[in-house]
Amino acid sequence: MIEAVVFDIGNVLLEWQPERHFDTFMDAQDRKRLFAEVDLHAMNDAVDKGGNLPDLCAALAEAHPEWREQILRWNADWLQMASPAIPHSVRLLRALRAKGIPVFALSNFGIGTFAMAEGKYDFLQEFDRRYISGHMGVIKPDPEIYRMLEADCGVAPEALLFADDRADNIKAAEARGWKGHLFTTPEAWADRLVAEGLLTPEEAI
Known part of the structure; x- marks a missing residue:
């Protein structure tokens, strides 16, 4: 689950x-x-x-x-x-949080560049937990960054569902037992969230 x-x-x-x-x-x-x-x-x-x-x-x-x-x-x-935002993906983030499902960020992002992005995109402040590589000193797909997330959040690897646009990042996560989704379009990501029972089709629009 x-x-x-x-x-x-x-x-x-x-x-x-x-x-x-x-x-x-x-x-x-x-x-x-x-x-x-x-x-x-x-x-x-x-x-x-x-x-x-x-x-x-x-x-x-x-x-x-x-x-x-x-x-x-x-x-x-x-x-x-670093633009524009992908509105459907932002809606999915907010739909998950509205249902009480914890949502984390795991991103290769600099310290200063993330601060700039936060000032432009309010949704970057809406995660339950944020794992930003610049602050962690390690980038995906190094296994250490996934281990650090697991240790901090306390969620078992098999209970994490991870969306990333790079196959190597997904492969590294799946090697640790995470469920992975190679992001191609927000529509396909929405379908995956519905298939996992996390959102209804209406919530995933």
Whole structure:
């Protein structure tokens, strides 16, 4: 029996598509070359482990002066990249909580970037418990982050249902006994919550 539902945030509750944002101000071929030559996602992983985004961005820009302006946009435009919210997923979060079902967040997110996101998206303050990688010092899919959640919340692994958009994160959770849902659309996630008996079809709309 499911006792708590765990939501990833990026691409589950709000969209996270940096390449799409960079395409709005760069030629497509130049953007592809930028992302091939500069590991912006590795920098973001360092942020998600607790690093400071402005400092890491500045250091990367200094290491790649030919892309300096574009790299610094990762910091300047961060909130624009982490958007928009996914309204149906937010409704599902609130529907679960309205029924008294504990809802947790487990997300790779920086300390500073999460604080920014909280200021824009009120639903990020509505979880019963939040497990944010920047504060934990470890990111998914490292097994340690799942163990830390289990130890803190006291819910047995088999009683946790976890939605994430990355297959490797789901696989790591399932290896610990969690039930996993690979998030593709909010409609499919709604169907899973109904199938698990957590929401009625009407509540999951």
